[in-house]
Amino acid sequence: MKSQITNALSDFFFEYETPRQVLVRNRRVGVVCRLIQLGVLAYIIGWVFIYEKGYQSTDTAVSSVFTKMKGVGYTNVSGRETVWDVADYVFPSQVSGACKSVILSMTSQEQNPSQTVKVNTEIQPGQMTGVCVNATKTCEVLTWCPVEDDTYIPDPPLLISAENYTLFIKNSVNFPLFGVKRSNLVEGIDGLYISKCLYDPADAPLCPIFKLGDIVKLSGFSFEKIAKEGGAIGIVVDWTCNLDVHIKHCKPEYSFHGLYGNANEMDEVRTSMGYNFRYAKHYIENGVSKRTLLKVFGIRFDIIVKSLARKFDIIPTLTAIGSGVGIFGVATVVCDLVLLYLLPKREFYKNMKFKYTDTEVQVRSDVLLLFGFKHKMAAGRHPTSD
Numbered sequence: 001m002k003s004q005i006t007n008a009l010s011d012f013f014f015e016y017e018t019p020r021q022v023l024v025r026n027r028r029v030g031v032v033c034r035l036i037q038l039g040v041l042a043y044i045i046g047w048v049f050i051y052e053k054g055y056q057s058t059d060t061a062v063s064s065v066f067t068k069m070k071g072v073g074y075t076n077v078s079g080r081e082t083v084w085d086v087a088d089y090v091f092p093s094q095v096s097g098a099c100k101s102v103i104l105s106m107t108s109q110e111q112n113p114s115q116t117v118k119v120n121t122e123i124q125p126g127q128m129t130g131v132c133v134n135a136t137k138t139c140e141v142l143t144w145c146p147v148e149d150d151t152y153i154p155d156p157p158l159l160i161s162a163e164n165y166t167l168f169i170k171n172s173v174n175f176p177l178f179g180v181k182r183s184n185l186v187e188g189i190d191g192l193y194i195s196k197c198l199y200d201p202a203d204a205p206l207c208p209i210f211k212l213g214d215i216v217k218l219s220g221f222s223f224e225k226i227a228k229e230g231g232a233i234g235i236v237v238d239w240t241c242n243l244d245v246h247i248k249h250c251k252p253e254y255s256f257h258g259l260y261g262n263a264n265e266m267d268e269v270r271t272s273m274g275y276n277f278r279y280a281k282h283y284i285e286n287g288v289s290k291r292t293l294l295k296v297f298g299i300r301f302d303i304i305v306k307s308l309a310r311k312f313d314i315i316p317t318l319t320a321i322g323s324g325v326g327i328f329g330v331a332t333v334v335c336d337l338v339l340l341y342l343l344p345k346r347e348f349y350k351n352m353k354f355k356y357t358d359t360e361v362q363v364r365s366d367v368l369l370l371f372g373f374k375h376k377m378a379a380g381r382h383p384t385s386d
Contacts, residue, residue, distance in 0.1 A: 022352050026343070029335050036331035044324035053310050054320035059177035061239055061307035069102065071165025071212075075158055084159060091296070101277070102162060102212070102299050111144035111291050148293060157227040157297070163213035166198070167301065170208060171237050171252065175309040178243055184208050184252045199254065206251060210235075212299070219256040229274030230297040232259040239307040250309070259302065275300050 024030075048054040073084035091101040126143025133139070171184040185194075189206060197207035199214065216223045219233045234257040241250035260275060275298060280291040339349045 022349075024339060024349065026339075029338055029343075032338065033331045033335045036334055037328060040324065040327050040330065043327070044320070048320050048324065055312060055317040056242075056244070056310040057177070057313035057316055059175045059309050061173035061175050061305070061309065063171060063173045063239075063305040063307065065237075065303050065305065066170040067301075067303065068168040068170075069165060070168070071162065073159045073161045073165075077158075089159060089162070089298075091298075101275075101296075102165070102301070111146065111148075111293055144291065144293065148295070150295075153228065153297070155228060157224075160224070160227055162227065163211075163216075163223050165212045167210045167212060167215070168194075168208060169210070169235070169237070169303060171303075171305060173239050173305065173307055175241075175243075175307070178309060178311055180241075180243060180247065180250070180309065182239070182241075182247070182250050184237065186251050187248050201254075205253070210254075215256055215301075216299070219258040221258050226274075226299060228297070230276050230299060232275050232300040232302060233257070234259045234302045234304055236304045236306055239305070239309070241309045243309055243311040 069086050069090050071086070073089065075082045075084065089102055126141040129140040129142055131140040169184065172181070173183075174181045184206075185208065186206060189208070194207070194209060197204050197209060199205070199207045199210045201218070213223050215233060215235065216226055221231065221233075236255045236257065238253040238255065239250070240253070243250065260273075276296060278293060278295050280293050282289065282291045284290070336353075340346050340353070343349065
């Protein structure tokens with residue numbers, strides 16, 4: 001056992017392997033080798049350089065978004081006429097970041113906190129007073145009265161005219177790695193153009209003014225349905241720029257996505273549909289604190305900035321080339337496996353590829369040869385006379 005370990009360590013420390021080039025004239029192996037090399041070359045050129053842009057470095061943007069809504073609505077509910085403007089139906093305080101909530105419908109209810117109401121013991125809309133009736137399984141609760149009817153949804157929606165309101169988006173991006181700053185108000189988008197344009201994917205793809213009805217339609221939903229129950233829509237501003245060309249070609253692209261479900265699903269299979277929130281207006285009447293509870297149904301717009309800038313860089317280029325050259329070695333490995341383990345003449349190829357040498361045997365033969373040479377010289381014979 002000790003000798004085996006010693007031999008293994010000796011072989012590890014005192015042997016050296018060096019590649020040996022063998023030219024094999026075999027059509028099948030040659031075709032396999034060239035096909036693999038061709039595949040690797042196609043991968044390097046097609047995937048690494050053309051598709052993945054492996055010769056460029058990348059950077060993402062630091063961005064900011066400003067929005068402005070415009071539109072005036074009119075309602076007449078039970079003879080009560082109301083004019084709605086931006087201050088009435090836009091709620092930036094309900095969200096953070098580049099988002100807006102637009103009211104499309106609401107319910108209101110006058111409530112008084114000084115009353116008590118008997119409710120089912122399984123439903124507790126307020127603070128329990130401790131007074132209960134076992135026969136009816138009801139208890140008194142200190143809460144805002146009357147209790148809200150959470151199942152009621154106004155139909156038709158209050159502000160169905162919001163379909164024609166407009167949303168203005170101003171977006172600025174900064175790619176710090178390349179020192180590039182851009183705005184969605186690109187070349188040609190001036191005050192005169194903005195005063196007349198309206199976004200259209202084909203005719204006006206760079207116009208920053210969007211009609212709400214078009215946004216909902218492009219997201220795949222119906223405005224009539226979303227106006228009734230509310231919903232959330234994502235507006236994606238995509239900055240994918242190749243900075244190796246002129247900077248004027250770095251322009252935004254807009255896309256729209258419904259964020260609250262699948263437009264093809266039936267209403268019966270959906271859970272927690274729409275978007276709504278509540279807020280209250282508090283006041284004091286005859287010394288009593290009261291409030292008007294408003295349940296608002298609307299559209300939440302989430303403006304999402306997606307960015308990626310690319311520019312030529314020698315370091316990733318050399319890295320990609322070096323990686324590609326290394327992958328070429330796959331062809332050699334595969335062909336060696338075929339030669340040494342699969343072909344009928346594999347033993348012949350093994351003997352041609354590998355050459356084993358033993359230093360001690362070689363030294364011993366050299367000593368014997370030298371000893372014979374000296375012996376012949378001492379006998380007065382020329383070594384080559386034999």
